[in-house]
Amino acid sequence: DTEVTxxxxxxxxxxxxxxxxxxxxxxxxxxxxxYKQKAKKPPELMFVYSxxxxxxxxxxxxxxxxxxxxxxxxxxxxxxxxxxxxxxxLCASSQVRDIDNEQFFxxxxxxxxx
Amino acid sequence: DQQVKQNSPSLSVQEGRISxxxxxxxNSMFDYFLWYKKYPAEGPTFLxxxxxxxxxxxxxxxxxxxxxxxxxxxxxxxxxxxxxSAVYFCAAVILTGGGNKLTFGxxxxxxxxx
Numbered sequence: 001d002t003e004v005t006x007x008x009x010x011x012x013x014x015x016x017x018x019x020x021x022x023x024x025x026x027x028x029x030x031x032x033x034x035y036k037q038k039a040k041k042p043p044e045l046m047f048v049y050s051x052x053x054x055x056x057x058x059x060x061x062x063x064x065x066x067x068x069x070x071x072x073x074x075x076x077x078x079x080x081x082x083x084x085x086x087x088x089x090l091c092a093s094s095q096v097r098d099i100d101n102e103q104f105f106x107x108x109x110x111x112x113x114x
Numbered sequence: 115d116q117q118v119k120q121n122s123p124s125l126s127v128q129e130g131r132i133s134x135x136x137x138x139x140x141n142s143m144f145d146y147f148l149w150y151k152k153y154p155a156e157g158p159t160f161l162x163x164x165x166x167x168x169x170x171x172x173x174x175x176x177x178x179x180x181x182x183x184x185x186x187x188x189x190x191x192x193x194x195x196x197x198x199s200a201v202y203f204c205a206a207v208i209l210t211g212g213g214n215k216l217t218f219g220x221x222x223x224x225x226x227x228x
Contacts (some may be wrong), residue, residue, distance in 0.1 A: 031213035042203055042218035050212035090157050098209055102148055105157030
């Protein structure tokens with residue numbers, strides 16, 4: 001299984017809502033990532049988890065709260081978002097080692113904040 | 115501060131010819147580099163990588179060249195096929211010991227015409 005799955009595919013939420021994005025992989029990868037991609041821009045790293053611990057937070061606002069409940073799952077909890085947070089949110093996973101550690105990406109969740 | 119740049123936002127090539135996509139970077143601390151291909155509404159798909167200690171890596175129709183002194187890399191696709199039409203991102207990696215920190219370039223839209 002070389003797939004990273006993300007749910008939901010699309011999400012529309014108001015600025016006062018609380019929602020969560022989910023990501024799952026069964027490749028035995030021990031690093032997982034969240035990226036944000038705006039239209040016509042490259043993906044930008046948000047968070048990195050290594051062995052279920054947060055290792056990198058790229059100064060992301062606290063209205064985004066990541067969680068890694070086990071080695072296969074990664075969540076992104078959303079609360080009090082702004083319309084400018086509308087974007088494609090991508091999850092990725094990789095091995096934690098110095099070679100053959102390319103990141104495998106899921107299809108993304110298209111988020112619209114009204 | 116865009117550390118990884120792809121100066122050509124778009125490239126059009128005829129089927130069967132060579133496609134050359136270019137990428138420049140500014141940070142000499144990058145450990146290795148990757149190329150990803152992305153279709154709309156999908157996550158990026160890994161194509162090929164190259165370590166910063168090598169100058170060439172080949173995989174089928176794809177070859178990546180690295181010129182470390184010029185801080186430049188390129189992806190050659192030979193022969194180009196219509197299915198290669200997509201956005202191509204180069205990405206640079208810093209190994210952190212806890213997952214890897216990946217910085218994407220700005221992307222090049224490749225169109226392979228019949």
